[in-house]
Amino acid sequence: MGVRAHLKSLGLFDVLKERGVEVDDRGIHTGTDPKMILPVTHFESSAEASAVTNTAFDRLQSASVGAANLSAVVTELYSELALNAVQHSESEVGAFGCVQFYEFECGARFICTVADGGIGVRASLCRNVALRSRVSYDWDALELAVRERVSGTGDPHRGIGLYGVSEDVRRPGRSLLLHSGIGSLEINENLESSARRTRLFPGTLAFLSIPT
């Protein structure tokens, strides 16, 4: 499948057209792509994030790809990334997410992506006065955001979602990449996290990879 066909199968062109972007995708044929569990889907509230998550779960089950118990694992992790986006990003364009199944040479994987056009992790954490002095840079903020009970809300019961995702990906073959502003953070199976400066992403993007 070529790049154009892949982007169309992702649902990217439909999302752009829904938002008034002129896209001429005539003649780009994708056929049925069994690997597309959830095309790029827009959501902007917790209720919509919940609905999208349950749609992804139903499609994972009916697609019969990967081990049966992974459907719940994939969707639980996806749900936390989706909730974070709608609850903390303050994104004027809401959030977008997709779930895919890929068969790479090194093995099959689920790929979950959630992105928003919001204020970014650093600005979100700075809402909490107690954290301001600890987040000088975007990459500092990402390192802090994956720790237990760290939240821009200051609510002692918050700050579990991203911590939970980061702990769940510290298993063989799994990885999480967070990109916010000019910072990125990668966590993988080796119990390592690597934060660094990178190119600007105007908002926050989370990329999750889970082997079958």
Place this chain on the structure above:
Amino acid sequence: MPTFRVHDVLMDKILVSRESARLLEGPLRAMTASARRPADASGTTPLIVDFQGVEGVAPSFLDELLSILESLIGSEGNGGERSLIVSNPPTRISLKFEAVARGHGMSVRALPDGSWLLTSTRSSCP
């Protein structure tokens, strides 16, 4: 022991949001009020929340459920021990669920039948 079936109220297979959990508050309050017998007035009888039919649960949902439990017990005015049994949990206990329990002054452990037992780890007395 009073048993509350989540799937009787929420149809979703993956329980995600705090808003979803809040939909349980009314039915939970009604059930605990009707089930409370004089012998249970101490509030030490664990409430059983049955997740049969649920395939996944996010920490946010569980956190809100525990907040509701705290609210229910607080409204009884007994300051007693808090305990909750999650039967037919859709997933195994992991660090994130332990963290959620800690946030409410509770610990969580697996029972031989796979259920989770959440109990308060701190006294509610000053």
